Amino acid sequence: MLLLILACTLAALTMLPSLELNSEYINLLPPKEEHRMLRQEVLNVSGSTPGDLYCLIEGEQVFTADTLNAVQKVLDELSTLEEVKKPLSPFSFVTVQKKGTRLSTFPLSPVKEGSSWTDEDAKIFKQRLEADEIAKGLLSTEEGNALLFQVALKEKRTDQADVHQKIRDIVNILSNYAEVSLIGTPLFEDRVLFYLSHDLNRLLILCMAVIVLLFYLAFRSKRAVIIPFSLSLIALVWTLACMVLLGYALTVVNIIVPSMVLILGSSYAIHVLSEYYRSLSANATKEERNQQIVDSVTRISKTIFGACLTTIVGFLSLLICELEAFKELGIAVSLGIFFCALLSMLYIPAILSILPTPKQKDLRTFTHGPIARLVHTLSLRSVRSWPVAIILFAALLVSFIFTKQQVSIETDYLTYFPKNDQLIAQSIAFAQEIGGSDPHYITLTAPEQEKNYFLRPDVLQQVHAFEEELLRTNKDITHMLSFSRYVAFLHSVHQGTSQIPDTPGLLLTLSRLLVVVSKQMEHPMLSSLISEDGSRITITVRSFDSRYNSWESLESVQKLQQSIRDARHLLPSELIIDDWGVGVDALRMSKSIASDQNRSLLLSLVLVLFIVIIQFKSFKTGVFALVPTLTGIMGNYLFMYLLDIPFDVVTIIFASVTVGVGVDAAIHFLLRFRRRQAEHPALPYEVVVAQTLEDTGRPILLTSSALILGLLVLLFASFLPIRYFGLLLSFALLVTTFATLFILPSLMIALHKLSARSRRRP
Known part of the structure; x- marks a missing residue:
């Protein structure tokens, strides 16, 4: 048996180098198919495109010749990289001016390619930038004291971090200016x-140490450690x-898999070793000792089997979740739990059979040591103070009813990072200056995709009124x-007033000029504003959380979606509206998370x-077994609220996991109680409960301590x-353990007394 386990382990070790880390948090819940298609059509990007980078340059010396020459050098170097597209910058942006009765295009930058900037050029450039209502706020701040350029990356690569x-x-060259x-x-x-990668190594080491x-x-025994x-x-x-074979990677969600397997594996070992030490005789012969090993494993097998099955059910209930990451987590941890239970029934007996009998002092420490004395005291307290436990349970139930709907949901990934991370600080500062880096898109589609629908002055005037209402509210x-x-x-440059033209001819002329400007810029930003057939337009909104002066929140x-609904009456009624983007996906994910939690919890309980x-x-025993778990879940809601x-x-997912893991101790207690009651039917009910607590209290405390201390190691995680x-x-x-040792016995005693009293009534 040991050779077979060794061979399987060596084979598994050869697969571990293939295990990958996946850093894509935003795509945990992929966008809706219609939104994915819109993104591909409007922005002309595929799902494998990694996204854009934004460089914000700010300070008093931005609009000087030295700084602008340095910026130009940086942009030239970026353009030579085969991994990126041509950057969008104020230098490449094309604006318009009026010449006579016509509009003509010209670049914002007054410097020709290959020439150097002068202070006079810098002054002209700043004036042009401030005069262009489109570029201002898009490629600079509203105050005009900063520049922004955008670097679009090509297809995602394996060396993307490089x-x-x-x-x-x-870009860091610019920090000198x-x-x-x-x-x-x-x-x-x-x-x-x-x-x-940092957490994986650190958490594993800490779990092992615990x-x-x-x-x-x-x-107090080497074998009990090894x-x-x-x-x-x-x-x-x-x-x-198995994760490698299934094609799973370690993500921000299932990074807890290694720690969970280590922790849960140790809990099963505690049950087997506790039963072995409890029943072992120090002077037993080798044959007697081997038989005692078999008897110990046989007695504890029901507890191991029940605990394994219920824990697996708790994790596999995540399979009904919408998020694929939850499903992978449930399967991976379930496999780990199965392996832990299997090894506890096969590996531990095989190892014990070749080791010498534990010393007499080790056995005495186990049966009469501090933990044994503590368990004896707790068992007496639990039986004598059962009314207090009932009152505590009732109070917890009331507090749960009050707090259940008060706990919020957070999907803002910025809050997940350490607060002292430089990237987070820069992102929040960027949001305060410019807005978020992930825009919110509002796509309007003509009824039956009518061509040139948005080239009608009456329609575009209504769209413009809709946008003005969004900005106002x-x-x-x-x-x-x-x-x-x-x-x-364009109309303001041509006619002096910022409005939509009343005549189709002028509107068509201005729209054609937009096509010219877009081609001269060699960037799809402007071409994404309206489709080639004029049947669809997309409004790009950059926003932040004005309440906290920070990154866009849920x-x-x-709030933006509500503003869209409130201003909907300003648009033609037959229009189709789609709003989409990273923020919309995050909001959908928050709703999915809440739904997943409720469904998986209900399924795991059933x-x-x-x-x-x-x-x-x-x-009745089935309901008893769920009492500690439900107590733990209710206690956690109160804990989260406070x-x-x-x-x-x-x-x-904590509730579903608690159902699976928290019920183990209750099953162990109830199995031993039923056996005790069958062996001593004449003993008073309270005495059987107290004896059962003494039998099971030590392994319950040890397994719970192992689980709790192991899980507290996760406090050292970065996320x-x-x-x-x-x-x-x-x-x-912790609450579940308390409930198993106090509330569950108290409820059993209370119901027994009620039942006995009802039987005595005539």
């Missing part, structure tokens, strides 16, 4: 990758190998770019109840959701 570093090295910020979704993914320390303190530690490592290697909007606004700008996305009812052949901890992409997950699940298991 490409970003090349760009960063080139002004304050420079380089931000964008691709850079966030780089930071995610850094933190994932397991070793806890087992040594609990058993056996569970090696079991957890083997199960972890097998689990990671929504203070989160920092910039808006659209076909109607560009036409109004509240600001909802399945666990069904399993326990079958195992015990009793509906500490203002939100649900997020990781913590949302806030993972830290919250460790804190919440460890607190839930």
